Each structure stands twice: as structure tokens, then as C-alpha cells.
Amino acid sequence: MGPTVEHLLQxxxxxxxxGCLYGLLCVGLAFIFGIMRVINFAQGDFMxxxxxxxxxxxxxxLGFLGASAPFVAALIAGIxxxxxxxLLHLLLISxxxxxxxxxxxDSHQSQLILTLGVALFLQNGMLFxxxxxxxxxxxxxxxxxxxxxLLYDDVSAVxxxxxxxxxxxxxxxxxxxxxxxxxxxxxxxxxxxxxxxPEAALYMGIDVDKAHRIAFGLGAAIAxxxxxxxxxxxxxxxxxxxxxxIIMYAGVVLGGMGSVEGAFWGGMTIGLVQQLxxxxxxxxxxxxxxxxxxxxxxxxxxxGLFGRSVERA
Amino acid sequence: xxxxxxxxxxxxxxxMLISMAGASAQDAKEIEIAAVMPxxxxxxxxxxxxxxxxxLAVKQINENGGIxxxxxxxxxxxxxxxxxxxxxxxNATQRLVSEHPDLAGGMGAxxxxxxxxxTEVTERAGIPWLTLSYSPKITDRGFKxxxxxxxxxxxxxxxxxxxxxxxxKQATGKAPTTVGIVMDNTxxxxxxxxxxxxxxxxxxxxxLVVDEQFTPPLSDCGPLMQKVRAARPDFLLLLLxxxxxxxxxxxxxxxxxxxxxxxxxVNNGGVLGSPDLLKVMGKDLLEGSxxxxxxxxxxxxxxxxxxxxxxxxxxxVTQDSISNYGHVMLLAAAMEMAKSADPExxxxxxxxxxxxxxxxxxxxxxxxxxxxxGLREEAPLVIVQWQNGVPVTVWxxxxxxxxxxxxx
Numbered sequence: 001m002g003p004t005v006e007h008l009l010q011x012x013x014x015x016x017x018x019g020c021l022y023g024l025l026c027v028g029l030a031f032i033f034g035i036m037r038v039i040n041f042a043q044g045d046f047m048x049x050x051x052x053x054x055x056x057x058x059x060x061x062l063g064f065l066g067a068s069a070p071f072v073a074a075l076i077a078g079i080x081x082x083x084x085x086x087l088l089h090l091l092l093i094s095x096x097x098x099x100x101x102x103x104x105x106d107s108h109q110s111q112l113i114l115t116l117g118v119a120l121f122l123q124n125g126m127l128f129x130x131x132x133x134x135x136x137x138x139x140x141x142x143x144x145x146x147x148x149x150l151l152y153d154d155v156s157a158v159x160x161x162x163x164x165x166x167x168x169x170x171x172x173x174x175x176x177x178x179x180x181x182x183x184x185x186x187x188x189x190x191x192x193x194x195x196x197x198p199e200a201a202l203y204m205g206i207d208v209d210k211a212h213r214i215a216f217g218l219g220a221a222i223a224x225x226x227x228x229x230x231x232x233x234x235x236x237x238x239x240x241x242x243x244x245x246i247i248m249y250a251g252v253v254l255g256g257m258g259s260v261e262g263a264f265w266g267g268m269t270i271g272l273v274q275q276l277x278x279x280x281x282x283x284x285x286x287x288x289x290x291x292x293x294x295x296x297x298x299x300x301x302x303x304g305l306f307g308r309s310v311e312r313a
Numbered sequence: 314x315x316x317x318x319x320x321x322x323x324x325x326x327x328x329m330l331i332s333m334a335g336a337s338a339q340d341a342k343e344i345e346i347a348a349v350m351p352x353x354x355x356x357x358x359x360x361x362x363x364x365x366x367x368x369l370a371v372k373q374i375n376e377n378g379g380i381x382x383x384x385x386x387x388x389x390x391x392x393x394x395x396x397x398x399x400x401x402x403x404n405a406t407q408r409l410v411s412e413h414p415d416l417a418g419g420m421g422a423x424x425x426x427x428x429x430x431x432t433e434v435t436e437r438a439g440i441p442w443l444t445l446s447y448s449p450k451i452t453d454r455g456f457k458x459x460x461x462x463x464x465x466x467x468x469x470x471x472x473x474x475x476x477x478x479x480x481x482k483q484a485t486g487k488a489p490t491t492v493g494i495v496m497d498n499t500x501x502x503x504x505x506x507x508x509x510x511x512x513x514x515x516x517x518x519x520x521l522v523v524d525e526q527f528t529p530p531l532s533d534c535g536p537l538m539q540k541v542r543a544a545r546p547d548f549l550l551l552l553l554x555x556x557x558x559x560x561x562x563x564x565x566x567x568x569x570x571x572x573x574x575x576x577x578x579v580n581n582g583g584v585l586g587s588p589d590l591l592k593v594m595g596k597d598l599l600e601g602s603x604x605x606x607x608x609x610x611x612x613x614x615x616x617x618x619x620x621x622x623x624x625x626x627x628x629x630v631t632q633d634s635i636s637n638y639g640h641v642m643l644l645a646a647a648m649e650m651a652k653s654a655d656p657e658x659x660x661x662x663x664x665x666x667x668x669x670x671x672x673x674x675x676x677x678x679x680x681x682x683x684x685x686x687g688l689r690e691e692a693p694l695v696i697v698q699w700q701n702g703v704p705v706t707v708w709x710x711x712x713x714x715x716x717x718x719x720x721x
Contacts, residue, residue, distance in 0.1 A: 007539060014535040124353070132357030134556045136593040143564035143598065159535070159569050233564070235557050235593040239355060243530055271532075278536050283527040284498055 006156045011275050013158055019271025020168035021230060023264035025244060026251030027175050028222030030263030031215045034252045035195040038097055038216070039108050041115040043248055044241025045122040046081055046220045050227025051236035052126065053077040055135050070137045071170060074228025078221040085220025088118070089213045097212060119241070126238040134235035139163065142233040167229040174225060175264050178218075182260050191215050195258070250294050255304050262306030269293070269305070344380065344654040346371075346644055347391045347419035347440075348637065349406055349431050354397025355555070358589055359423050359633050364392055365625050366634030367420065370641035372624075380645060382652040388645065395422050399430035406434040416440050417654040418647070420640040423633065425451065425500050432459045441647070441660040443640040445607055445632065447501055447582075452688040458660050460683050462636060462643075462676055463607030464692040466504030469581060472694055473605040474517050476708055477579055480696070481548065484719035489547035493523035495537060495562070502552035505581045509550075522546050529555045531562075538565040541576075548577040554584055556593060563598045573601030574720050580604040583632035586697055586704040591628075596702035601718060608636045608677055609695045609704070611712035617675075629703060639675030646672045677712060 025047065032040045054073040062069040096110040141163040150156040182188035193201040194211035202208050227236070234240075247270055255266025270290055277289035301307060348367045350360035371390045379385040393409050395402035402422055410416070418441040422431045425448030435442045436456045444451060444459070447466040451459060464472065482488045492514060496502040514521050522544040525537055541549060553559050566576065585604040610618045610630035618630050627634065647662035648654055666681060673681040678693045696708035700715050707717035 006543070007536060010539050011536045014533050018533055127353060127357070132353070132355075132361065133589040134358075134593050136560065138593070138595055140595075143567045145568045159539075161535070161565075161568060164533075233561070235560055237355075237556075240557075274532055275536065283525055283537065286532075287528065 005152070006150060006158070007279060009150070009158045011279055012272075013160060014164075015272040015275035016268070017161070017164040017168045017271075018275060019268035020171040021164075021226060021267075022247055022251060022271045023267035024171035024175055024222060024226045024229075025248050026255065026263040026267035026270075027178060027260055028219045028226060029248040029252050030255070030258075030260050031219035031222070033249070034255075034257050034259065034263055035191065036097070036212055036215050037104065037108075037195075037257075038093060039111045039115065040219070041112065041245070042119040042122060042241075043219070043223055044243075044245035045119045046085065046223035046241075047227035047230070047244060048126065048236060048238065048241040049084070049122060050074070050077040050081055050224030051231035051240065052130065052135065053080050053224065054228030054231050055137055055236060058137060067139065067141060070139060070141075070228070070232050071166070073137075074170070074225050077228040078225035081224025082217040082221035086213050086217035088220070089216035092118070093216060094209060094212065123238045123241070130238070132237060134237045135231075136235040137232045139232060141166065161233070163232045167232060170229055171226065174222070178222070179261055179264075187214070247290070250290065253304060254294055254297055256307035257304065259304070259306040262304060265305055269297075343389045344383070344386050344417050344648065345389050345391055345413050345415055346641065347393060347409055347413065347416050347421075349393045349395050349402065349409065349419065349421035349427075351397060351402075351423055351427065352392075352394035356397065356424055358587065359583070360394070362587075362627070362631050362633040363421070363423060363637040365627060366621075366636070366638035367392075367641050369621060369625060369634075370638045370645075374641070374645050380648050380654070382649045383654060386654065388641070390641070391416070395427055395431065399426045402427040403430040403434060406431045410434060410438045410440070415654075417656055418442070418644040418659050420444065420637055420644075422446070425504075432456060435459075438656075439660070440656050441644070441663050443643060445636040445640075447607065448504060452684075452686040456687065458656075459687045460643075460663055460689070461687060462639065462681070462689045462692065464694050465688070466501060466581070467507055468692075469605055469607070469694050470505045470508065473581070473696070474514070474519075476694075476696055477548070477603070477605070478517055478519075480708060480717045481577070481719050484717065485721055488518060490518060490520060491522045491544075491546040492519045493541050493544060493546035493549045494521065494552065495523065495525045495541065495549065496527075496552035497529040497554055497558060498526050499529065499554050501554060501582055505552060506550070523549075529553070530557050534558070534561045534565045538562065538569055538571075541566070542569050542571060546576075548579060550580075551578040552581055554582065556584070556587070556590065559585065559590065560593050563594065563602070567598055577719060578602055582606060583609075586629075586631055586699075588628040588631070591702075596699070599699045600702070601699060601720075603696060603698045603707075603717075604704075606632045606695050606697055607692070608632045608639070608675075609697050609706050610635060610714075611677065611695065611706045612714050613712070614674070635675055639672060642672035642675060643681065677709075 029043050032038050054077040057076050058069045058073040062073055065072055096107050096114055145159040145161045148158045190206045191211050194206055194208045198208045251266035251270050252263045255262030273290050273293045274286055277286050350363045352360045367390055371388045375387045379387045391413055393405050395405045420443040422428045425446040428444045428446040428451055432442050436458050441458050444461055445463045447463055449465040452461050478488055523540050583606050585602055621630050647659045651658040651662040669680045673679055677695050682690045684690050695706055697704045698707045698717055705714040707713050707715055
């Protein structure tokens with residue numbers, strides 16, 4: 001009984017902490033894929049760039065901040081990635097979206113090839129620039145924990161890793177800010193309008209192109225911030241994005257296309273399933289469990305967890 | 314018809330003679346040898362270390378007057394990136410063999426599955442190929458041109474476990490009685506633990522109290538390490554091949570109160586000794602970690618190690634750099650013996666080689682003789698431990714740079 005309760009609580013807490021970061025990653029992709037319907041294969045590589053920027057910034061001039069340096073660095077990575085995403089959309093992605101393409105299928109095909117190219121460029125560019133050696137933020141936060149004793153005996157305890165807890169907290173805060181931005185601000189409304197019906201939005205005086213650029217920039221920025229947070233406990237290398245991209249897409253689809261909140265909960269579900277699955281099935285099937293649950297949820301709710309709100313819109 | 318065939322044969326014969334003359338004219342000045350390594354993708358860093366070792370050996374041989382038996386002919390290393398899958402490696406090697414028809418020999422390709430693919434091509438082309446890969450399959454195929462300088466993964470386990478137990482016994486006065494296995498399911502750990510699951514470790518007097526496998530990379534190793542904490546083995550076989558997993562697991566063990574000073578960990582391969590680990594975690598986390606490997610800088614190689622570090626800027630000699638340095642030296646020695654750079658003659662020389670000096674000093678045991686199947690006979694293993702921020706050889710005694718440390 002003892003170890004089971006301990007394992008369950010430990011796994012649950014890990015699932016929630018991992019889920020919060022997956023949630024943030026999915027929110028980033030939701031802006032690009034869920035709202036704007038742009039297929040972006042480079043989203044994982046935006047995250048990878050965020051990781052490198054955060055480590056680079058910390059090592060070069062944030063040393064004086066001590067333990068809080070990685071979090072400030074993650075925000076800086078977000079700002080840099082926003083500018084990069086904005087420019088990338090302006091120069092490249094905009095040519096494959098909106099009214100320039102005759103059908104959605106057409107634009108999806110061009111986006112697929114274009115962003116796959118961007119992804120390969122970023123991966124190999126980073127391999128060329130920084131080499132293949134992994135790199136991470138070195139901080140004592142990643143191997144220290146708050147120990148919560150379980151009262152039924154003297155040895156059992158749940159460990160809450162400090163780096164992961166602070167990362168999860170930051171991820172939740174940023175996600176809440178983004179939900180508020182989308183729901184209550186004028187910019188959020190224009191983003192939603194531009195995404196749902198570009199033509200009608202144009203008639204209402206909304207600069208649709210600009211709205212798309214901002215959404216793409218925001219998506220890239222969130223991936224950058226998430227990368228900056230993740231690199232606190234997971235090393236960066238040029239191909240690291242591949243480990244996360246599938247999780248991002250699964251999360252967005254699971255949450256329901258078009259819903260930013262849904263994407264967060266989609267990511268959270270994936271984090272929880274990935275960790276809790278280890279309680280009942282062998283560890284090497286951990287990631288297979290994600291897709292079994294993914295298929296099951298989509299069987300019951302084809303539009304995803306929060307899919308109905310999209311239909312209503 | 315007969316006349317026609319005769320004419321054709323004459324034309325072909327002349328063409329071949331001309332091309333052979335061309336080849337031997339080239340031999341006098343430059344002899345090409347190849348290194349096929351993963352220089353992009355997840356194993357790129359290990360390929361890079363291999364390349365650094367091979368390049369240094371070529372440079373030193375050329376500076377010392379080249380291959381003396383061939384009139385001071387210089388060596389030229391053709392480095393090929395094989396990418397990140399056996400398929401890509403096979404294609405890269407096919408291209409190599411057709412673009413460089415005069416290769417005298419070669420080496421590669423770090424990961425066993427890549428080496429298997431590469432040697433399928435080089436065997437047919439008749440090029441002698443040296444490798445440090447561990448899989449027993451490499452020398453089990455009846456090939457005549459493949460030479461493995463490392464002990465196989467199974468032999469490493471058979472020889473390594475008694476050595477580890479011995480180390481523990483000498484340090485603490487009593488033999489460990491329980492052990493845990495946490496491993497990823499890549500070929501190297503799978504080969505190493507082949508005879509260990511279930512009751513396989515009983516013959517060493519060890520009870521297996523945790524036995525966990527996963528597909529890398531891990532997203533978190535909390536639940537996994539919690540199982541280790543609950544079972545609390547005397548030591549842990551932590552058989553990981555990916556750097557992110559090493560970081561996650563070592564950090565988690567420290568976090569839950571099982572640092573290396575309380576729970577010794579043992580890995581297999583060279584990855585736990587990579588200088589790059591210091592870029593992803595502090596050296597305190599690595600301190601005390603032990604790994605069993607095929608080759609490492611050892612006592613008696615001080616001059617070589619210093620020269621290597623000065624010339625390459627690398628922090629220390631690793632399995633990949635020293636083995637590939639040694640591979641180039643072995644090829645050069647074979648050419649000296651054969652007095653030829655013809656691949657078949659170099660191959661024969663490697664098969665008949667039985668040396669305990671020169672090139673052989675870069676391999677543990679200091680003796681190189683290949684069995685019929687190409688596996689180096691009596692290849693012993695090396696045990697390395699992180700001490701004061703540097704991985705140093707601690708076993709066997711005659712090669713040890715420091716005494717092993719085992720928590721009391």
C-alpha cells in the first residue's frame with residue numbers, strides 16, 4: 001500500500017508539472033496552427049532556438065541575477081523569438097496563407113514544404129553554428145526538491161523538483177495572460193476575427209495581414225519562452241525540437257482546433273497520460289499510451305476537448 | 314566470336330593495366346584511408362571525437378616521414394559523414410567506395426547498427442575495416458575484411474561484473490548483494506544486459522531488485538528513480554546512451570537523496586565520459602560515476618595524452634578518440650608490414666599481425682592479434698570513474714591512473 005500511494009502521488013505531481021509546460025508549448029502552436037490554420041513544422045525548432053538564446057543570454061550577461069537568471073533569460077528568448085517569428089511571417093509564411101492561395105489544401109501543402117525547409121535550415125544552421133554538443137542551464141534548482149513527507153510512515157515522501165515547479169508556475173502565468181489577451185483586449189478580438197473569417201474581418205477595418213503576423217510572432221515567442229524554461233532541466237541540441245513537435249500537435253488537436261485554452265488542457269492531458277501510464281504499463285510504452293488516449297478522446301469527441309466553442313464561433 | 318572475345322579481353326586488360334599503373338603511381342605520394350562517422354544527428358559529437366583522434370594520427374605519421382616501406386608515402390584521411398541511420402550510412406559508404414577506388418583501409422562507424430551497414434559495403438569492396446563497435450554480430454558474419462578492436466558487449470558484461478564486485482569488495486570489505494538495472498532499450502545496453510535479467514545475476518551473488526527499461530529520451534525520470542529509492546540496491550546499473558537522460562537521472566538521484574556517494578552507479582560505453590557532459594551539468598553531479606568501456610587514456614600513455622590534449626584542445630582522451638587514433642596506427646603498421654597499400658595485402662597483414670608495441674599500445678592490454686573472424690583476441694575492458702571532475706581509468710590495476718572510490 002505504502003509504495004503505491006507514494007508512486008501515485010509522485011507520478012501525479014510530475015504529470016501536472018510536465019503537463020503545464022506541454023500546455024504552454026501547445027498554446028504557442030495553437031496561435032499558429034489552431035487559430036491561423038498554418039501548418040508549422042518549425043515550431044519545435046523555434047523552441048530549440050529559445051533554448052539556445054536563453055543559455056547564451058544567461059552565460060553572457062545575466063550571471064549577476066543568480067538563481068532567477070534562467071527565468072529572465074526565457075523572457076528575453078521570447079522577445080527575440082517574437083521578432084523572428086514576425087519577420088519570418090512577413091517575408092516567407094505570408095506567401096502561403098490567406099487569399100493568395102486558392103484553397104486551404106493548396107496553402108497547407110505549400111506551408112508544409114516551406115516550414116519543413118525552415119525547420120531543416122534551423123536545425124542544420126544551429127549544428128553548423130554551435131555544433132552538436134548538448135548545452136543546458138546549469139543551476140542547482142534542477143537537482144534540488146521540496147520534500148513533502150507522507151504521514152503514514154517515516155520514509156515515504158513526494159519530491160517536488162524546484163526547477164520544474166518554477167517552470168510550471170511560469171508556464172501557467174504566461175498562459176493565463178495569453179487567455180486574457182485573447183478574450184478581453186482589442187488585439188485579441190482582432191486576432192480571433194482575422195482567424196475566423198479573414199474576409200469579414202477585412203471589411204470591419206481589421207488589418208488581417210498584420211493580425212496574422214502578430215499571431216505568428218506570438219506563437220514563436222511562446223515556443224521560445226517554453227524552450228527557455230525547459231532548458232533549465234533538459235539539454236538543448238540542434239535536433240531537440242523533434243522530441244517535442246509531435247506532442248505539440250497532439251495537444252492542439254486534443255484540445256480542439258482554434259481554442260487557446262483547449263490547447264493548454266490538451267498539453268496538460270498529454271503530460272498526465274504520459275506520466276500516469278507508467279503506473280500500469282511498462283515504461284517503454286509511455287509514449288504509445290499518449291496516442292492510444294489521443295485516439296480514444298477523438299473517438300468520443302471528434303472536435304477535441306474544447307471543440308464545441310469552435311463550432312459555435 | 315572467339316576473336317571478338319579475345320579482342321575485348323585485350324582491350325579490358327590494357328585498360329586495367331593502365332588504371333593499375335595510375336594507382337601505383339599515386340601510391341608513391343598519397344595513400345587514402347577512410348573514416349565513416351556520424352558527424353550530424355544525435356551521435357555527431359562522438360563522431361567528432363573519433364575524427365579528431367584519426368586526424369591527429371594521420372598528421373603525426375605524415376610529420377614523421379609517412380609510410381617508410383612505401384618510400385615515405387603520406388596518408389590522406391577521407392572523412393565521410395554517415396548521418397543518423399544505417400540506410401544513410403550504407404549510401405554514404407557506397408558513394409565513398411565508388412569515388413575513392415584506391416582506399417587502403419578504413420574505420421567507423423561508432424554505433425553498431427551503422428557499422429553493420431558500412432561493413433556490408435566495404436566487405437564486398439575488399440577494404441579492410443577497423444571498428445570499435447561492440448555488437449557481436451559485427452564479427453559473426455564470416456566477413457574477411459572486418460576487424461573489431463573492442464571486446465563485445467556480452468564479454469564486457471561477463472568481465473565487467475566480477476571486476477565491479479571486486480572493486481566494491483576491496484573498498485568496503487564486503488561484496489554487494491543487491492543491484493538495480495535502469496536502461497534504455499538501444500542495442501548497446503540490451504547487449505550488455507542480455508544474460509542479466511531474471512536470475513542472470515545470481516551467479517555473482519546479486520539479487521536484481523529493480524529492472525526497468527524505457528525508450529529514450531525520457532520526459533521525466535521521477536517515477537523511475539522513485540522505484541530505485543524504494544528498492545534501495547547496493548549499486549545501480551544505469552545503462553543510458555543519451556545525454557539528456559543522463560542529466561535527468563543523475564539530477565533526480567541527487568534530488569531524492571541518493572547521490573553517488575550513497576548509491577554507486579555503473580554505465581557501459583563511453584558516453585558517460587564525454588567532456589560535453591560538463592556543459593549540461595555541474596561536475597559535482599558526475600563525481601564518483603563509474604563506467605565500463607573498451608578503451609580510455611591509461612597509465613603509461615602520459616606523453617600521448619599530453620600531446621593529444623595540447624594539439625586538439627580536447628579536455629581528455631576518450632574511447633572514441635584513442636581507439637580511432639589506434640586504428641590509423643594499426644593500418645599504418647599493416648602497410649609497413651605488407652610493404653604495400655593494396656587493400657588485400659593490408660588485410661592479410663592485419664590478419665597475421667601479432668604486436669605488443671607501437672600501434673598496440675593504444676589499446677587496453679597492449680597486445681593486438683585478431684582471431685579468424687576479425688575480433689581482437691584477449692581484448693580486456695577498462696573501468697573509468699569520475700574523480701575531481703575528470704574521468705580517470707581505475708581498473709585494471711596496471712593501467713589505473715587512480716584508485717577506485719566506492720562509498721562505504
